Amino acid sequence: MNVLYEETGSFKVGSVLAESDASLQVEAPHGKRSKIKAASVLLRFEVPPLAQLMDKAEALAAEIDTDFLWQCCSEAEFGFADLAREYCGHAPNSLEATAILIKLQSAPMYFYRKGKGRFRAAPADTLKAALAGVERKRAQEDQIRAWADQLQRGAMPEALHVMLPQLLYRPDRNRIETKALELACETSGLSAAKLIERAGALPSSHDYHLGAFLFEYFPRDSGVFESIAADEPPSLPLAEVAAFSLDDASTTEIDDAFSLTRLANGRYRVGIHIAVPALGFAPGSALDKIARARLSTAYIPGRKITMLPPRVIERYTLAEGRECPAVSLYLDINPLSHIVEGQETRVERVKIAANLRHHQVEALDAAFLAGEERGELPFEAELFFLWRLALELEAARGKPATQQDRVDYNFYVENERVSIVERRRGAPLDKLVSELMISANNNWGRLLADRGVPAIYRAQSDGKVRMTTVPSPHQGLGVSHYVWASSPLRRYIDLVNQWQLLACLSGTAPPFGKNSADLLAAMREFELTYAAYDQFQGKMEHYWCLRWLLQQQVTLSKAQVLRDNLVKFEGIPLYVRVPSLPELEIGSRVLLDIEGIDLIDNSVRARYRGPVEG
Numbered sequence: 001m002n003v004l005y006e007e008t009g010s011f012k013v014g015s016v017l018a019e020s021d022a023s024l025q026v027e028a029p030h031g032k033r034s035k036i037k038a039a040s041v042l043l044r045f046e047v048p049p050l051a052q053l054m055d056k057a058e059a060l061a062a063e064i065d066t067d068f069l070w071q072c073c074s075e076a077e078f079g080f081a082d083l084a085r086e087y088c089g090h091a092p093n094s095l096e097a098t099a100i101l102i103k104l105q106s107a108p109m110y111f112y113r114k115g116k117g118r119f120r121a122a123p124a125d126t127l128k129a130a131l132a133g134v135e136r137k138r139a140q141e142d143q144i145r146a147w148a149d150q151l152q153r154g155a156m157p158e159a160l161h162v163m164l165p166q167l168l169y170r171p172d173r174n175r176i177e178t179k180a181l182e183l184a185c186e187t188s189g190l191s192a193a194k195l196i197e198r199a200g201a202l203p204s205s206h207d208y209h210l211g212a213f214l215f216e217y218f219p220r221d222s223g224v225f226e227s228i229a230a231d232e233p234p235s236l237p238l239a240e241v242a243a244f245s246l247d248d249a250s251t252t253e254i255d256d257a258f259s260l261t262r263l264a265n266g267r268y269r270v271g272i273h274i275a276v277p278a279l280g281f282a283p284g285s286a287l288d289k290i291a292r293a294r295l296s297t298a299y300i301p302g303r304k305i306t307m308l309p310p311r312v313i314e315r316y317t318l319a320e321g322r323e324c325p326a327v328s329l330y331l332d333i334n335p336l337s338h339i340v341e342g343q344e345t346r347v348e349r350v351k352i353a354a355n356l357r358h359h360q361v362e363a364l365d366a367a368f369l370a371g372e373e374r375g376e377l378p379f380e381a382e383l384f385f386l387w388r389l390a391l392e393l394e395a396a397r398g399k400p401a402t403q404q405d406r407v408d409y410n411f412y413v414e415n416e417r418v419s420i421v422e423r424r425r426g427a428p429l430d431k432l433v434s435e436l437m438i439s440a441n442n443n444w445g446r447l448l449a450d451r452g453v454p455a456i457y458r459a460q461s462d463g464k465v466r467m468t469t470v471p472s473p474h475q476g477l478g479v480s481h482y483v484w485a486s487s488p489l490r491r492y493i494d495l496v497n498q499w500q501l502l503a504c505l506s507g508t509a510p511p512f513g514k515n516s517a518d519l520l521a522a523m524r525e526f527e528l529t530y531a532a533y534d535q536f537q538g539k540m541e542h543y544w545c546l547r548w549l550l551q552q553q554v555t556l557s558k559a560q561v562l563r564d565n566l567v568k569f570e571g572i573p574l575y576v577r578v579p580s581l582p583e584l585e586i587g588s589r590v591l592l593d594i595e596g597i598d599l600i601d602n603s604v605r606a607r608y609r610g611p612v613e614g
Contacts, residue, residue: 001015001016001044001046002014002015002016002044002045002046002050002053003015003016003024003026003041003042003043003044003045004041004042004043004044004045004053004094004098004101005026005036005040005041005042006040006042006116006117007036007040011042011054011098011101011102011105012028013028013029013050013053013054014026014027014028014029014034014036014050015027015050017033019038020038021038022037022038023035023036023037023038024036024037024038024041029050029051039116040116042080042101042116042117043081043094043097043098043101045094046094047093047094048094048095053094053095053098054098056095057095057098057099057101057102058099058102060095060096060099061099061100061102061103061106064087064099064100064103066103066107066110067110069083069087069100069103069104069107069110070107070110070111070121070122070127072086072087073111073119073121074121075120075121076120077114077118077119077120078118078119078120079117079118079119080097080100080101080104080117080118080119081097081117083100083104083119084096084097084099084100084101087100101117104119109122109127109130109131109134110122110127140176143176143180144176144179144180144183145180145183147159147160147176147177147180147181147184148180148181148183148184148187151180151181151184151188151195151196151199152184152187152188154198154199154200155199156196156199156200156201157180159177160177160180160181160201161201163177164196164201165211165215167181167192167196168192168193168196168208168211168212168215169211169212169215169216170215171192181195181196191600191601193208193600194600197600205543205599205600206543206547206599208600209539209540209543209602210300210540213298213300213536214305216532217294217298217529217532217533218294218298218305224290225290225309226309226310226311227309227311228286228287228290228309228311228312229309229311229312229315230277230280230281230287230311230312230315230316231279231280231281232280232315233276233279233280233316233325234279236325236347236348236349237346237348237349238323238348238349238350238351239259239271239273239326239328239346239348239349239350239351240261241259241261241271241350241351242259242351242353243257243258243259243271243273243318243326243350243351243352243353244257244258244259244352244353244354244355244356244378244379244382245257245258245318245320245352245354245355245356246258246356246357246358246361246383246429246433247355247356247357247358248357248358248410249357249358249359250304250412252306252313252317253275253297253306253308253313253317253489253490254275254317254318254319254355254489255274255275255317255318255486255487255488255489255490255494256272256273256274256275256318256433256436256437256486256487257273257318257326257350257352258270258271258272258273258382258386258436259271259273259350259382260382260385260386263332266335267332267333267334267335267341268332268333268335268385269330269331269332269333270330270331270333270386270389270436271328271329271330271350272328272329272330272331272436272437272439272440273318273326273327273328273350274326274327274328274329274440274485274486274488274498275316275317275318275324275325275326275488275489276316276325276326276327276347276488276498276502277308277312277316277488277489277495277498278488278495278498278499278502279316279325279347279502280312280315280316281312282499282511283496283499283511283512283518287308287309287312290308290309291307291308291492291495292492292522292525294306294307294492295307295491295492295525295526295529295530296490296491296492296526296529296530296533297489297490297491298533298536298537299533299537300536300537300540301411301412301413301418301540301541301544302411302412302413302414302418302544303413306490307489307490307491307492308489313489316489317489318350318352318355319352319355320352320353320354320355321352322351322352323349323350323351323352324349324350324352325347325348325349325350326347326348326349326350327345327346327347327498327501327502327505328345328346328347328348328350329343329344329345329439329440329443329444330343330344330345330346331343331439333389337392338388338389338391338392339392340393343443345443345444345447345501345505347502347505347506354378354379356378356379358423358429360377361377361378361380361383361429362429363377364377364380364383364384364428364429365427365428365429368383368384368387368428368429369428383429383432386432386436387428387429387431387432389432389435389436390428390431390432390434390435390436391431393435393436393438393439394431394435397438397477397478397479398478399476399477399478400426406424406425406426407422407423407424407425408422408423408424408425409421409422409423409541409572409573410423411541411544413544417551418544418547418548418551420544420545420548420571420572420573422571437486438477438479438482440485440486441458441482441483441484441485441486442477442479442480442481442482444483444485444497444501445457445471445479445481445482445483445485446480446481447501447504448471448481448483448497448500448501448504449471449481451504452514453500453501453503453504453510454469454500454510454512454513454514454515454516454519455469455471455483455496455497455500455501456468456469456483456484456493456496456497456519456522456523457469457470457471457472457481457482457483458474458482458483458484459472459473459474459482460473460474460475460476460477461473461475463476467493467523467526467527468523469519469520469523483497484497485497485498485501491526491530492522492526493522493523493526496512496519496522499511499512500512539602541573542574542575542602543599543602545569545572545573545574546574546597546599546602546603546604547599548572549574549594549597549604550597554594555593555594556591556592556593556594556609557569557570557591557592557594557606558570558589558590558591558592558612559576559578559589559590559591559592559606560587560588560589560590561581561584561585561586561587561588561589561590562575562586563586564577565577565578565579565581566578567581567590567592567606569592570589574604576592576604576606578592578606578607578608580607580608581608582608584611588611589611589612590608590609590610590611590612591608591609591610591611591612592606592607592608592609593606593607593608593609594606595607
């Protein structure tokens, strides 16, 4: 005697060796012996032979029309043998009964399992919906394959093209467009970006990297950003000074300017004038929401994305030839000792006599270091005095404003060509701007703390710089208080501190009170966003360094070992790991072969050739 039984959801057969009321001992066709429960037995049979039943039954089941079998069922629960009798029109043999059982088990949409060998036909409406779902899934799978085939052939399906940013930067794996792209990537062995580039849908490698940043931090604003304007400033007194600014040629958000006036008592009055957009809109306004969303101007070689809308910048930037609203810190200076003997802060209009650019006056760096005043450039005497003052301010703090030997790099992109220019930190013009900004931010931080007005401070202790609402010293700069308040057109924290400073000066209640949740939230969000912007700037500078290598057709380059296998290319801020680099001392100069540059991956392959001789 043979039996058909169910075990762990599968149908098995065996010949009976021994039997009791509750169990049977059976032997499988391959010889394995098992003990099974009597309740698991679905069918007893003699023919066909044990080893043939399942194969023949599966072949017979494949010939049964599932839909017709479902129509043969009543609404009530049934056993497979009963349905086999109804379907066959006679008492079924073991092969027919097993075939019906297999068919029932293989069509769970049509037949619901209700126990061992027992089923119930799915309701008509439920079955119709399930079949429609299967058809939809089949159609989707066909569409996925069709789109993937198009991508494989180097064509971009329109349905994928319209959602390109999402596919590249935030793919939803539940969407069939994403599944098609993933299938094409898997088949081709290419990344999504490279596959899309091959299909001609990626304008450029630059746009690919920039697009990721814009997608994350600067979603579309429906034109509001370009059109919104700030309020006009209130009527302010006009300062009796002629101020000048000193910035890079591409700067449009001119936050700071300086003036120098000789007083009747022989002293000099230095004016540090900061743009005051805080007069043009209030916290909680539509403009504030825009600034709060962006939190900072983002700088990228060849372009920038401003925090404030263009009409606001145009109204409040310290532009040459205009009388601009400003918050001014005046320092009265002894001309012999360059000691600060008095100070005062005012909100006023300041006449901006000139917007000086670095390239116009950079020759003064060498002249000042040589102790020369040539008198050939505008505001040269004023700049020389301010540099001498900066030296005294730095000495008084006891800490340098910057690492004196550090080299910065300016990137200039025009017509897809990049130039990279070194700029050494700590040069006279750089130092005078840094020191005067430190002085303003120190003085205003102390003023806010003394008057109990909450603000966001930059503090440093144990080497770590952090932001805090608690007035704290900045050990690295050697000052007791330090806020960021000198770049309100470009940084949201400076704008917040400027609102607080204006309230402090006017004697009104500040917009952000003590323990303000909004103040703390703004501080936390700014720190995260500012770090992300800085990271992206570094990524794009890396990209433009690679573009520069291609542009200059560099195949062999000098580099300096920083640590392990990390090197810095000479002349550009490109940092690369070189796996083939042997163990060398830090600072060793080496020659590298440029073996390949991938602008989509933003990477370069370099191989160690040898040391730089001499």
